[in-house]
Amino acid sequence: MAMIEVEKLTKKYRDRVAIDALSFTIDEGSIVGFLGPNGAGKSTTMKILTGFMPATEGKARVAGFDIFEKPLEAKRKIGYLPETPPLYPELTVRGYLKFVAELKGVPGKQVRAEIERVSTATGITSELDRLTSALSKGYRQRVGIAQALLGDPALLILDEPTEGLDPRQRKEVLELIKSFAGRHTVVLSTHILSEVKAICQRVLIIHRGKIVANDSMEALTKGKETGLEDTFIQLTSE
Amino acid sequence: MRKALALAKKELAVYLTTPWAWVVFTGMAFISSFFFIASLLTFKQVQEVARQAPNGWAQLPPDYQAFRNLTDGVVLNLFSVILVITLFAAPFLSMRLLAEERRQKTFELLMTTPTRTIDIVLGKYLGAVGIVVCTLSVTLVFPVILSILGSSESGTALEWSTVLLGYFALVLWGATCMAIGLFISSLTESQMVAAVITFAVSITWMLIRAVAPGVDEPARSVLAYLSFDTQLQNLMKGVLDLKPLIFFSSVIAFFLFLTHRSIEARRWV
Structure with a gap:
């Protein structure tokens, strides 16, 4: 197809x-x-x-x-990663992923598990409680990919x-x-x-x-x- | 609606970490406490005069009658000051709403998730109103002080129904300024440009009544009616009046509609 x-x-x-x-x-x-x-x-x-x-x-x-x-x-x-990862510097990685999950309409009860899943897949579990502005470029990119994976598009x-x-x-x-x-x-x-x-x-x-x-x-x-x-x-x- | 709420929550969370929010809160607290003390002093003087006058209040000129109680003599005076501070503060609170999303490229995120434009507009706006409510609630401390320490010839020191109605009017006014600011913020990437234009629009609209005498009817009545100043005078009397309520709600709805159109239109450029 x-x-x-x-x-x-x-x-x-x-x-x-x-x-x-x-x-x-x-x-x-x-x-x-x-x-x-x-x-x-x-x-x-x-x-x-x-x-x-x-x-x-x-x-x-x-x-x-x-x-x-x-x-x-x-x-x-669709999960989309634009040229610049669309991050909010004031939010933590967890807060950011939660926000995107809500925008994507992930049901409330599954949000936690979904954040867990994408952060494991992209290897950012250790960074979940840091502010996105404090991340290195590599991690910012990974958070961008994690965000695209939310909702399993x-x-x-x-x-x-x-x-x-x-x-x-x-x-x-x-x-x-x-x-x-x-x-x-x-x-x-x-x-x-x-x-x-x-x-x-x-x-x-x-x-x-x-x-x-x-x-x-x-x-x-x-x-x-x-x-x-x-x-x-x-x-x-x- | 859940998406709009998520957006509003994010907006507030982000806002409370920016220095701007705290600068505005501090400014509001500082300027309003200054005027609070000034009107307390005036209140005290007039009360003194009334006490020494042989016939009491009956002898004093009508201007002084407002000072018979704390609600009219202090709180309502303070409200008219807060109203002006809000006019100045709102552009700084609204300037980043959409401008910052464009600059940070997070706007692409909002537009490519399955979120309707109306949810984006409402979410942003709810967040904005939340910020105005935070700013205004800083000044709640003054009526609280008065009701604890003040006294009155009859009943409680303050007429809380009048005070709360006044706050409702202030929130409505703040919400109007934010609706204008949201729309203008949707037009530019620059926060400074957004703030300056929002301020210019609000203050012109506020004072448009001043040019009314110079023009012919029916434009004169229209201008006088449309002026924020006219409508605010009706609103701030401390009585519940439906007309200004409908006026300001219409202005808000109009600007939310324009924001919606502007977001849609910008995609086509």
């Missing part, structure tokens, strides 16, 4: 076209790398898919729900989850994401190709607002070690 179906999705900022008639589908349960040079329209696409902003034209469905016509149903299926949309992390933290976050395979569908945007190679089964490359590749990892790497880099540079060169 298709988790995301996008048809001719277009977004214009005044006369600048950010994304131009994108069409693609993403199947349930896969981890998809969403690649593209800076300014290619990755974040714009993600913001539209999560219902943060409407498209100028086109359709997008998440888990069968149209994001423009049935936004609440679609949003219930079928689809996770992660916008550059490893941005600004050191190599060790990067590896840990990637492993965490890899462990979601099967349980969640993951769309992961990044411009670090080695990360994509390590965890993604499918790759979607976007350049100047258009899809230039939508294929399985094997097809894009063509069996070579540097295959993905070559394909990426070739497709996004003009």
Whole structure:
């Protein structure tokens, strides 16, 4: 079954076209790398898919729900980590997760167990009572991912989850994401190709607002070690 | 509604950790206690005069009659001061409501969880009203002091029904300022800009009656009617009157509606 179906999705900022008639589908349960040079329209696409902003034209469905016509149903299926983890510096991690769980409509009795579950999964149990402003960048990112996991959404949309992390933290976050395979569908945007190679089964490359590749990892790497880099540079060169 | 309450609770929790809230509370306590003491002194002087006058209160000019009891002579005077402080304080309390969410990028979180815009507006607004209630409750200490230490010719030192009605009016006024502030905070990322514009709008609206004599009817009556000043005078008389109640409720509803529209519209930019 298709988790995301996008048809001719277009977004214009005044006369600048950010994304131009994108069409693609993403199947349930896969981890998809969403690649593209800076300014290619990755974040714009993600913001539209999560219902943060409407498209100028086109359709997008998440888990069968149209994001423009049935936004609440679609949003219930999505866990989203924006480019900057959306934290409140004045709240503790526990207070923050409780607040997000309530916004996501997690039933009152399950909130505690749910916080327990996501903090164990993301390895932040020791930080639950610290203020989010006191956390290191790696932990802030993990809290951002923990927040996305609340309510056990079928689809996770992660916008550059490893941005600004050191190599060790990067590896840990990637492993965490890899462990979601099967349980969640993951769309992961990044411009670090080695990360994509390590965890993604499918790759979607976007350049100047258009899809230039939508294929399985094997097809894009063509069996070579540097295959993905070559394909990426070739497709996004003009 | 649960989501709106969660948002309101978060708003209050965050607020009470910011220095702004405590600066405003302190400012409210300081300025109002200053005026409290001043009106107590006036009250004492007038009482003194009344005692020495051969015919007592009957001989004094009408202006002095208010000083016959603590409720009219001190508390209601104090309320009109608190009202002005609220006008100045509210922009500082409302400036961060939505502006800060945009700056911190937490606005994306609110908009991508399955939360309706109306819940966001109501939650934010409930939080804002909670903050105003906290600020105003700082001044509850004055009537309490009076009712413990004061005395009256008849019955209790204070007419509590009048005092509570006055507080209700103050909360309604504070809630109106916050509704304006919430809307303006939804338009900008800058807290300072939000505060300044909120203040400009509130004070202009407050004093709009002043330009009424210069224009022709029917604009004159409309301006005089719409002025906060006119409506507040009705509200603060200490009698329950439905007209100002409806006026301020309509202003609040109008600004909550504008906030809702503004949040929806900003998504399209």
